[in-house]
Amino acid sequence: MLHDADPRENCSIWWNMSDLKKTLTVGLAWQSLGSENLGVGALAQSQLAILRAAAVRAKVTMRCIEFCSSGASPTLADALDCEVADVFSPKRILLRRSRFLKQLKTCDAVLDIGEGDSFSDIYGSKRFFFLSLSKCLALAYRKPLVLSPQTIGPFSASWVRLVARLIMSRAERVFARDRLSMDVLRVVGLEAKSEELIDVAFRLPFERDLHRSPGRVRVGINVSGLLFNGGYTGANQFGLVVDYLGLITRLIEHFTAMPDVEIHLVAHVLANHLPVEDDYAAILTLNKRFPDIKVAPRFASPSEAKSYIATLDFFTGARMHACIAAFSSGVPVVPMAYSRKFNGLFDTLGYRHVADMRIDDTDTAFRTIVDGFAERARLREEVREGNAIAHDRLQRYEDYLVQLLEKLHAKRRQ
Incomplete structure (x- = not known):
């Protein structure tokens, strides 16, 4: 029996509208x-992985746009099928030379991760202003705004505290990635719409080397170019008690003297455009003095860096996401903290093996790291327990995103 053809089969406009309603x-x-x-990249790649897992569970198709990206290369964004919006420039927006607002208007919701720790005035009021302005634009266009797991505060200036509280009070949900940030939210009276989770980078995909042959003990040391150069001001910007260069030098000399140890210097910020930030340049300087130590390659992606770090037997460093890469891949680690974000995050996991360079002197920090190496079998077990906590917390974040996507999808169908 023949049936009349559905007239919609030849109507591309109908199909386009149908697809639009589903996406x-x-x-x-x-x-x-x-x-x-690579820490910022790790946040981005992990956020995308969690969001896509939620979309599969919510049974929705999804288009992703990256806003306020500072990326030097769109290669990974292209590979992961994520669009990149026009650069966030208030001047270009006012002159109508940017599609930023048009791209923002197409969004059903905005997940703002604040580069992990930049929703604060610790990096200056100008940076806080830019991070706040983009959030205000999303709210002005009535886009559901979610502050994804990140460090909240500190907010030193009174006007900063006022603006931050206003934004967070109008957000759909605020996720703190550590206990100290959650304390900030309690103080400003936003506990009811907030939740303490953990850094999304614990979900960064990586490849584990299952065929590594036994040999020398591999010790990874991440060298922060920012601390190596004294911060942006060159004058101990972060108020360290530790002599950072002296500490790194002592660690290299200590582990070099151990016949069964192999040192790997690992860069996690590759800032060609900003030499003061560049870990790799700092490592090459150290390599001239210690030519026998191994230098890890310039990684092409956060996952590549994590896959390399996962092959190590012990790790220490001052880039927090390099330490998270070690921790989340099961490697015993002693982070070198230069801000409260380290303490808050690892304390949330019940992990106390942190060298706090703002409080400890050089001898104390050195001993904390060396003792951690000596007790790395015990640290490995504590890392395993901490990863179980991180997994549960990020599962709650994914569950929230499933509910959000389902609600947005129902609204779109209406």
Whole structure:
């Protein structure tokens, strides 16, 4: 029996409208898949992985746009099928030379991760202003704004505290990635719409080397170019008690003297455009003095860096996401903290093996790291327990995103 053809089969406009109703557009703000800072890239790639897992569970198709990206290269964004919006420039927006606002208007919701720790005035009021302005634009266009797991505060200036509280009070949900940030939210009276989780980079995909042959003990040391050069000001910007260069030098000399140990210097920020930030340049300087130590390659992606770090037997460093890469891949680690974000995050996991360079002197920090190496079998077990906590917390974040996508999809169908 013959049936009349459905007239919609030849109507591309109908199909386009149908596809549009099924597809959700999610803006991912203040992250960068192309950043030379692999920590920022780790946040971006992990956020995208969690969001896509949620979309599969919610049974929705999804289009992702990265906003306020500082990426030097769109290569990874292209590979992961994530669009990159026009550069966030208030001047270009006012002169109508940017599609930023048009791209923002297409979003059904905005997930803003604040580059992990930049929703604060610790990096200056100008940076806080830019991070706040983009959030205000999302709210002005009535886009559901979610502050994804990140460090909240500190907010030193009174006007900063006022603006931050106003934004967070109007957000759909605020996720703190550590206990100290959650304390900030309690103080400003936003506990009811907030939740303490953990850094999304614990979900960064990586490849584990299952065929590594036994040999020398591999010790990874991440060298922060920023601390190596004294910060942006060159005058101990972060108020360290530790002599950072002296500490790194002592660690290299100590582990070099051990016949069964192999040292790997690992860069996690590859800032060609900003030499003061460049870990790799600092490592090459040290390599001239210690030519026998191994230098890890310039990694092309955060996952590549994590896959390399996962092959090590012990790790220490001052780039927090390099330490998270070690921790989340099961490697015993002693982070070198230069801000409260380290303490808050690892304390949330019940992990106390942190050398706090703002409090400890050089001898104390050195001993904390060396003792951690000596007790690495015990640290490995504590890392395993901490990863179980991180997994549960990020599962709650994914569950929230499933509910959000389902709600947005129902609204779109209406």
